[in-house]
Amino acid sequence: INPNTGEMKLQRLMEVVDKVEDYATQIALSTARERNPDAQLGDFIAEQLPPMDFGRIAAQSAKQVIVQKVREAERDRQYDEYKDRIGEIVNGTVKRVEYGNVIVDLGRGEAIIRRDELIPRENYKYGDRVRAYVYDVRREQRGPQIFLSRTHPQFMAKLFTMEVPEIYDGIIEIKSVARDPGSRAKIAVISRDSSIDPVGACVGMRGSRVQAVVGELQGEKIDIIPWSPSAASFIVNALQPAEVAKVVLDEDAERIEVVVPDDQLSLAIGRRGQNVRLASQLTGWDIDILTEQEESERRQKEFVERSALFMEALDVDEMVGQVLASEGFTSVEEVAYVDSGEISSIDGFDEDTASEIQTRAREYLEKIEAEHDEKRKALGVKDELRDIPGVTTAM
Template identity: 90%
Template sequence: MAVSANRLELLQIAEAVAREKSIDKTIVLQAMADAIQKAARSRYGQETNIRADINPQTGEMKLQRLMEVVETVEEPARQISLEEARGRNPDAQIGDFIAEQLPPMDFGRIAAQSAKQVIVQKVREAERDRQYEEFKDRIGEIVNGTVKRVEYGNVIVDLGRGEGIIRRDELIPRETFKYGDRVRAYIYDVRREPRGPQIFLSRTHPQFMAKLFTMEVPEIYDGIIEIKSVARDPGSRAKIAVVSHDSSIDPVGACVGMRGSRVQAVVAELQGEKIDIIPWNENPATFIVNALQPAEVSKVVLDEDAERIEVVVPNDQLSLAIGRRGQNVRLASQITGWDIDILTEEEESQRRQKEFTERSKLFMEALDVDEMVGQVLASEGFTSIEEVAYVEPSEISSIDGFDEDIAAEIQTRAREFLERQEAELDERRRQLGVQDELREIPGMTTAMLVALGEDGVKTIEDFAGYSADDLIGWKERKDGETKVIEGVLSKFDVSRAEAEQMIVFARVKAGWISEEEAGAADEGEEGSYDEADAAVAAASDE
């Protein structure tokens, strides 16, 4: 069968569009068929069920009207009775469709324009689907492209089979691009949006620098050296922590390269950004000391619960440790994940002296002793009246100048002070209206009851409405810094597990949850604490 010029031209157009847009030719032919169907409905009536088919080998086009076989005809344009259908096809059954061939039609100007819009829309959707499927699994890769245009500071990049965007805030400061420039960037997100998939690129992302090192240092690519963390102040300075899984290979030396060739290649791509390559260490103190290079560190004090560290440096090293506009300590904090407080040796000495003076004064006033005794207790490491009251008497009597009688007298005074303090707190608790039943909560002290009363909590039901975060506080990490939000009981030594047990006890006591649910919470069964919270929400709704 010979193919007419029109049919051959149709196939050629479909192949050309498919090749240009990098999509399947079948999708283009289907779009053409949909367009023809739409044009045919405008001629035969929108209520008519029309199907158009294009043969992908010959280009032959068939136009058919489909009629559904029904018992009673209600829509003559779309339905046909069983009796009439069997006149055309003896095997016709209810629910079948009878195809009626339609004659070839000439498209009018409006119909042709409508058909064109359908084809363009379908091809564009197919192109978007292809682009999304191709790039959605490439997040985390570095791509090369050509600058297509610059719009309001955002750079549109031609990636060959797609188009990406580097937003203004993802460009290195003072970096400019113009049409036709070659650009290298990191894919950090691919999303479907109404106008098609958006490929978001970045040159400031910390992983962009990590990927550049992976390309320049074969040992990183092979997994012998691992990049543990990266922190960047784009265009100015960066820190990268590396560790070697082969003791014979120096991770810092490998990343620097012969005469700095490897690191210089990365620096050149990042517009001269200075890079500190730091040996990673599993010991947080050692890692933080390394991260603060080139500053020298005298001493570190870790607070693991708050993920905070105090670093003491010589007086002449303070400005170097902090860096210009706090850059060095900020990057060190980001790369280690710890909040870092920088103190000079002089400042630390002054603070220790102040703490010593405060403790001495506390012991003098609470125990009614002279300054020398208060200072001796403070210098021996005692930090609170409770500690003095309840340690073994021998720990006090063994202090130079003290004997058993003095130790007994000091402890007696300490306990009397605590009793007076307890009575004052209990009176304050009553004034606040905090009920006695709250004392039944495990681990609850009178001082805690006063703190709860000052927060407006008076009954078991009030306490049961708390969450663990409300009691002990929580931390929020933003812009590389950890912000601590205080809870009602933050100043007391209460762990998260203890806070949750206290809340569960109160909820059982208040009748919000059952003993079984409380037992499940104690055993750590997943979802049990969520169920308790759901009960709280339900009680609140009521």
């Protein structure tokens, strides 16, 4: 097809073979050399075909097929060009806005920023320049297949990489990012060179580097946090600007209890829980915030409950129950099966006292086990079910 005149010519490619098996696609070597003396086996000879007399409908159908194939080829080229650019920042021009979604012209491709991938209160119109993060490229039957984001955490990370040479060179590493797009963000950084302050390098002279990122993110406030291999230290840093009095880690559940002074509670939680939510996203830990007064009241309640448990289960007086609770014992099982030396070493206790307390604890547990077993039998639960690994009599 001549793109200038629209003239169309038809050709048929014939493969040069020694023995013709398909006369529609093959031509004998001897015949091919009559047309081209240099023809060799495996070559293709172009044979001009007479123009076809298309009617209006047939011509329109042919046009539609050709246009469709051209579009498919363009989409394949676009996919191949951008599939390896996931994770990069690209620049483009707003082509149009559809139902809040921004269609971006990238020059050699068309991309989309969905409404939920735009920073709140951002408004784009035709011709505006836009910078965004490529977070996905996939084959689609219709519409753009390059997906951009301005709310993705890595968009901010890439902006810092562009603004801070130490990050680009690998001297400073971005460990994690948490964002509430358009409002606030936290970024954790660490320096591989002890002589370089990672926070100061990211802030820049008079805040020039961080302000360049803030400007691109529509004024989003950014807390730059020093990363620490210690989970407790990292979480304390992540909760800045709030002051932390104490932390208690539960590493198995990846949960942490943070105790703050009473006047720091609102600062630690943040507006609508923003500060603690971002800190949790940044560190990967679930964070519970308590005031010093709340923690004191809770621990006092737990102490009273444990003391009462030991008094009832072990048939001891209030003083002994309180001593066991204050020594950190939390259950009758701990008392029953801990090394007897831990009990006898308590001030005022001896080996005989420890032995008597553990005997009572084991008798109590055996009694509870027997009661559960009796209930099981009354309910008709068979012994085989009880003997399944992991199943207890209480269950």
